[in-house]
Amino acid sequence: MATSTTTATATGAVKVPPQGGILEGGNPTDYDPKNPLVLFIIQAVIIIVMCRLIHWPLSKIRQPRVIAEVIGGIVLGPSVMGRIPGFTDAIFPTASIPSLNLVANLGLVLFLFLVGLETDLRFLISNWRIALSVSAAGMILPFGLGSAISYGLYHEFHGDPGTKPIEFGTYLLFIGIAMAITAFPVLCRILTELKLLSTRVGVIVLSAGVGNDVVGWILLALCVALVNAGSGITALCVLLVCAGYMLFLTFAFRPLFLRFLEKTGSLQKGPSQSVVALTLLIALASAFFTQVIGVHAIFGGFVIGLICPHEGGFAIKVTEKIEDLVGALFLPLYFTLSGLSTNLGLLDSGIVWAYVVGVIAIAFIAKVAGGAFASRLCGLLWRESFSIGVLMSCKGLVELIVLNIGLQAKILSTRTFTIFVVMALVTTFLTTPLTTWLYPNWYQVKVERWRRGEIDWDGNPVDNNGRNDSVALAKDEMKTIPVRKLLVYLRLDGLSGVCTLAALLSSKRQPLSSRVHPAKMPQQTDQTVEDPITVEEDDAALRVHGVRLMELTDRDSSVMKSSIPSVPSVNGTISPLMAGVSVVPEYSYADTVIGMAQQDTADLLLLPWSETGTLADRQNGLEITGTNRFSNGTYTNFVSDILQRVSGHVGILIEYGPESTKRPPISRTASGMSIQTSLWSRQPSNNRTHHVVLPFFGGDDDRFALRFVMQLARNDQVTATIIQIPSAETKKGATASVTPASSSSAPATSSQSDIAFFETVRDSLPHELADRVVFTQPDVKDSISDSIQMAVLSTREELKHTFNKANNIVVVGRRSVTSEVDFVLEDSIGQDTRQALGALGTAMVQPENKIYGSVLVLQAGTGGLADYYR
Template sequence: MFNAEEPLKLWIVQLGVIVVTSQFLALILSRMRQPTVIAEIAAGIILGPTALGRIPGFAEYIFPTSSIPYLSLTANIGLILFLFIVGLEIDISTVRRNARISAAISSGIILSFSLGALMSLPLYNYFIDPSTNYSHFLLFVGVSYSITAFPVLCRILSSLKLLDTNVGVCVLSAGVGNDIIGWILLAFVVALVNAGSGYIAIQVLFGILVWTLVLMFPVRIALHWFARRSGSVENGPSITFLTVTVLLVFASAYLTDYIGVQAIFGGFLVGLIIPRENGLTISLAEKLEDVVTIVFLPLYFTISGLFTNLGLLDGPLSWIFLAGIVITDWLGKFCGAGLASRAMGFQWREAATIGTLMTSKGLVELIVLNIGLQAGILTPRVFSMFVLEALILTFSTSPIVEALYPVKLRLRVTDIPNRTVARQEITPPLGADSIQDFPASHYSNVIVVLDKLEHLPGAMSIAKLLRSPASTTRAIDNSPVIKGEAELYNNHNGTNIDALRLIELTDRTSAYMKSYRADLLHEADPILSIFRSFARLNGMPVASSVAVASRNNFAACIVDRIIEADAQLLFLPWLPPPSSSPPPVITASADLAISASTQSTASRAFDYLMHGGSAHDHTSARLHTHFIKDIFSQSPVDVALFIDKRRDLDDVSLNGHHIFLPFFGGPDDRCALAFVLQLCMGSNVTATAMRIETDSECDSYTDQIDSSGSEIDDVCWEKLSTHGPRGMGCSPHVEFITSSTKMTMEDIRRHVANEQITQAQSGKHLLAVLGRSSRLHRRYYSGLLQENINVASDLEDTIGALASAFLDSNTADGLVVIKSRGPFVWTQ
């Protein structure tokens, strides 16, 4: 039983029940691509009198009436903080960029409010006590119809991968405008209801207006000054700034509640005045969002569920009215926003999609309904109708949008009218079977993908290798965004490097803020900042961009960027998770190196790449493996995967690199040979290209080689070793060797070990460049695979047979695995 002197014990039990129930439902509904708010509303209804509350003793022991005020207090504290985060989410610049379209779509709120006002009359006559002021009831119903939940809208757009489409951008802008209008209407209604008369309501509104102006001007100016003074703009929110901000949130909440409007408005207003510079609002949201969304918000939804009793809908009349509420509310948003979108030039299908998206409800409507219930304007039956209506409309939004606006019809903001993706007529890539075109190939535009901080050393090494020896062009610091504004700079004869920063889009509010404010992230992101600084110091021309997407959509974002930037090569740094084994040690003898490399194969190399040191590393490696596979299969250009085995920054500032290329043959090996020759145009890069003679048994094992492949290999080897790339002559930095005997994998590894020892003595790192699919028989690596069949199979599928064998060796400080272009190319 509940003890008022010790409320904490029951509160902890209630919290556990609420969080477990809501998270369990969220796990199930996430597979249906539904936002978390659906699960939280449903969890509240299940825990209330509709379901579990009917079990004898459940409500008495878990949610006794005397405990509700304590639960409500903590829920309202969380609600104030959540509305502060909602204020942080709202970016007025988003509305300004699409002001005309946003204003037109938001004007659809007039039709929604009108239909709500019409529906309020029969509802009032059948279900509301005549002593209730009808005008107040009309206003609450009209505001409920007008609401579009902006946080829920963001999550739906993300789950449906619409954030970077024209429809998504316009809906986000309209959602911001609609959200602001909805809060203003709600403030007016609350002021009117609490005041009791029009004159007092005007006084309340005047007080709120004055406080808003105080926040927007003197307080905002002081807060901006303090943010810069405390270093919060440059380095993220300091403890002092965070403390001042939280105190200001609750002070504003107290004042708005004292004036006569709900305390939540105070938190919302403070969120609007936080400086937007350098991603400060995103950093603040990251500090608060987890505890708010995991702990406090489910409490508020549960309280709403405790007041929701679907058992009150016990007759046909109640269900008829419920259907009428759902239909009229949906039509108001669909027709109002849809017709306005059509008038602004959208196609009918796009306009219908916009109208459907604007029907999403959520927490904001529940706030309106709870205020109406507490004020006695709504009865429990009408309250239950509107809660169920919010659940139905939000749940139906995603499937309707998918039906109206399938992926094949979506127009992304990165689409360029004069460029199309071709699937049939394929331009011969560097590794293609066109002998005449092959020597003229050159990588002038290269995209380097930056996913994690650990990838920076590898990205820096490759950027330095790709730098033209004669390039003295000043590094370019541009801020293109994945949304179609990026450009590469081709005012020099070297290699353009485009750094693409990938940021994972999660369920956190801050992640959604990043997705539509990538321009701020471009300047604030530490990984890009480090890479740009490195480029400036080395005089390299670098453009950079940011893409925020779910991990499953990373490959699609990269392909979009490749097409947009006219790139010829995609470079992916890949740093495997650390293993528990010691790092490789270069011995003074090649025999010792080979002996060491063959010990504990399964526990060292394959574990090193695929397992890592913990279950978390194992899962992360598997996810990244699937990502690499997606890139290899979807990329419209050649792909170079850099596996950095040393895990340090030494190779950024050493004397140079020596490259070893075993040439077995095939498109990927030919592509790798051209890549090595381009790298050797630099003054501090040398290379050894070894042609490996294979017998007929070896030639029979090929992945993508036709019967004429061997002849093409011979011609390409001859022309490139004699004339060099682009007909400029063979580089003196490249040594071409043809093996005189049939070499085994052990012989190749022994040769590489000797090379590594020699190069280490001269202060150089050894880099092995390999084709992903080579003319290579399985006998070269079958012994390695037998020791760990499952892992090796996954490894081989990802990086290829030859690289799988090389990775297990202590030889070579890094690997570059080349995959020639697949069937997707672009034409201009």
Template sequence: MATITQRITDIATKTVASASASSTMRAAAQGGILEGGNPSQYNASNPIILFIIQAGIILIFCRLLHYPLALLRQPRVIAEVLGGILLGPSVMGRIPGFTNAIFPTPAMPGLSLVANLGLIMFLFLVGLEVDLRYFVSNWKVAVSVGAAGMALPFGLGCAIARGLYNDFQDEPGTVPIEFGTYMLFIAVAMSITAFPVLCRILTELKLLSTPVGVIVLSAGVGNDAVGWILLALCVALVNAGDGLTALWVLLTCLGYVLFLVFAVRPVFMRVLRRTRSLQDGPSQSVVALTLLIALASAFFTGVIGVHPIFGAFLAGLICPHEGGFAIKVTEKVEDLVGALFLPLYFALSGLSTNLGLLDNGITWAYVIGVIAIAFISKLAGGMLAAKANGLVWRESATIGVLMSCKGLVELIVLNIGLQAKILSTRTFTIFVIMAIVTTFATTPLTAWLYPPWYQRKLEA
């Protein structure tokens, strides 16, 4: 009996000593670098320190890259993706210990969470920017240019999808999916147009009020709307597992769109009129309500099996443009999203891109083929449709070049494919290269085809 009592006493003493040592260690960690702590060491209970280091490096890197690229009149997304590629396994990741110190695997979910919240806010802003009145007033030309500019790359995308599926679909990081679903995703990735980047390019080149600008914006609205619907179908098919469930998901999504338009929007408009937000601009409370609608909408589309960004985009679409309300909300939110959140998201795209996987002839053949299909087919489709509507050749060619711009939207589509495990890392890298090349080429070619002196000549 005495022996048992002694053993219990020894165990209790060791437990108290262990707890005391653990408490001492935890207390010592509170001193941080003053007590020899390493701030870059990931701590799951206090991840903010490493997150600040990651965000600071990404923002500085992207800003430094943007300065030389801005001289070439390139959109900021190019610098953000290139910054991520340089920080990823392709370049900086080859430095021993760099990735484990700055971007360790346990810390990536936190960075991804913040980046995806920014993506939801960005798609909400895209919905705010889309004014469907553009499409209504130019619907004939917009439908023909948008349809032709989407049909040709869609068809050729279906063709190249067979080769990509056979060669890369069984690689690590993918899930078994039917070829039809894979083909639909590749075709959408080939045929989509980056409406937000188009707006910025047209603004920078002062083309918004020209016939080319009006037609491209109108066609871009229709193109993106069809593209998002097809992408939602693709994601629903992947998440659902069978066609019947996917059909229910899409019908639920359609019902939700009708609910937003005929139930949420009238109530929201009544609140805006009662608070005089359309006349005087939105107050902080109204901005908070608007963002809550966006987040709630993102939540709903996320839980029914469609990506949350679709809900945020739909919430932006139902916001009114009367009295400049959409513009004023955008001004209040845009800077934080554009300056902090988006660089993190697109740098993550770069971090997921591994140029070292482009290590053989067949892979580079696909890189060239994907770029050629994405650019030439979009250019040809948009140009021929514009010419058929009575525009001159240089105007038509300019419209085709602008419609070939991929930019932000393409990278969002690719990241959805990577997260849904439709694309392998190698295929993702191939398409990221395509997005960079087509976006990079848009502004120089547009400035060359449609310079100010030529615009004045047409007006005369």
């Protein structure tokens, strides 16, 4: 009986967690080893909110998120909030740290897998000479000086609590790695935000960063193997197994993996959920293997990321699947744990602060000096060289990962760990402002112009054989075509019109017979039968540059998209197109396009109008509405900003027609990459005849528009009609007439200079264009008192003569008419859009006016030919 009583008493002593939770008075911050989820959620919420709050002001000065995450950990750790009595025991009790650490390290393995995916070894291969020089110098000098200071660190702090006895050689190797390594992921984001990826500095830094990253992780694996091994023989065996594993992955596993991806269509259509799951399992299995052989698990995840293919955007698509979870949840936990392990209170003596200053100075100066002198020896300018050195000094999250490995391996004490964390924060914080100061945008423009021979080093224009006579220059330009270099803003929803216009400008003589203007053709009822197409050499080489803009977000995949290959030519219908991708914040879109126009010295900047009214790309098959398309929005602001700030010629192409707002929906859902592929592989239209109409009012924009139409007319597949709109003083009784190119009569215009220019173009029309170009004057009826209404009605009447209305192009000057009338301006077109397109351009895209065809709105540059024709 006594035994039963004793047993009951012992059983009653075991406390069962209250099943009612807080309703039974339970404390959610009490750690329960059998159910750690509640406290983990509290910890995760506090960590993520704290990191986001700290990052918000730091993002205004372009600082990477890792700084906020480490500072957040320092604030939550013993340095700040840990000094509040009971805070650490309640929120971060010692018993809960293993659970938090498990989740954080799982995220770390996945993050290193993403780093491997982001590391494109093709950069290293294509620029191996200069990359090898900069990477080697940027590692050898910091490694050497770091080894020197490691002697003092070893003898001063190796006896601190939390360390284990290790040989000085191993300690030296670890400190040298910590000094020499570069944070490649943070470096990519800094280059992208500063818009340096496409510059010479950016390419060199990326190439050297890849090599630095790979060598650094290999050395770290060596260091960990030496620490974990019980003897030198064991360490050698670990290294040999690791080397054999890498060779197996490279030469045996990767070809099989590529064949599997090709067979499943993952490279063409993107990875399915099963393929993503398999890839993650391979990464985790690799992490398991490297951990059990004595190398850290993160190395296994990294090498699997390295061997994943970049063909078909596979690496980007896999990154997009998992980066949000890793970046939003796992990484803040890991780097906050770094902050929790950092105790600034241990920096409590003069000798400790002397080592803090020494470590920062060596890590920064040695890295900058090594990269700068190597770059200078490779032929770069001093500013460029020092910019490369500063960028290579960025430590960031890779440095913190290395330090955490050293802390876990008991190579570093908490004191030395804190010293190096401060160094990592300072060097990472200095990277962006110093690079901006050393390599500003004005200096980049100056160097590019100097290398092209446009200016001397002092900024003075290079003499161009004394051709300063504006009149002589104007006459000479009249004999040439106005657009030889075309810069195109590439959008998926404006691709068809852009390619068509560029093909027409290239003046390819493809048909066997020239086209004849509809007004001069014999009467016939059947549509013209298309002639066979042949291809001859271009009369004038048109250089087409394209820029594709993608929004820079806080995702790593947005940075990776900057490596998307240049856009190929479309089935031979366009001159060779040199295209690139710029990944920038949305507010920098206009700055990027303007900078490209200045850098390329383009004769014309062509902007296709958005189908949705937003800066986001949409496929042409998507259903749109005219109301959204021309309402005030982000795209209107983007175009207006360019029109106000650019100094060269600008064209706005609106693919438009009364039925264009009711397009059939697409039949499948596709990713952005597949949409791009389908658009560029689309077959062009067999009917390549085009009719161009220009209502000519006068002014700089119309003069440039007239010369532009004359260039289009050089193409044998183009016919053109120039409608000279009479001024208000023209008599209302004037009669309509079709004036051939040889006619000597011309209606009066409001400007004598416009008359002279118009007559010069008309009378000097080449004989081969006489059958395809017509000058005409519209009816001037009593009921038509407004010039815009007259231009709209005349254009609509002219377009009735064409067979293929989809290929009509209406060219108008943006500022040729400044008056706005209620007849053409409706509420469906926003006020900002009206100002961007101009009064006449707005009238032409008004659905009620039924202008069948695309509309091209031109604005003459402030420093171009318009200055010579005044």
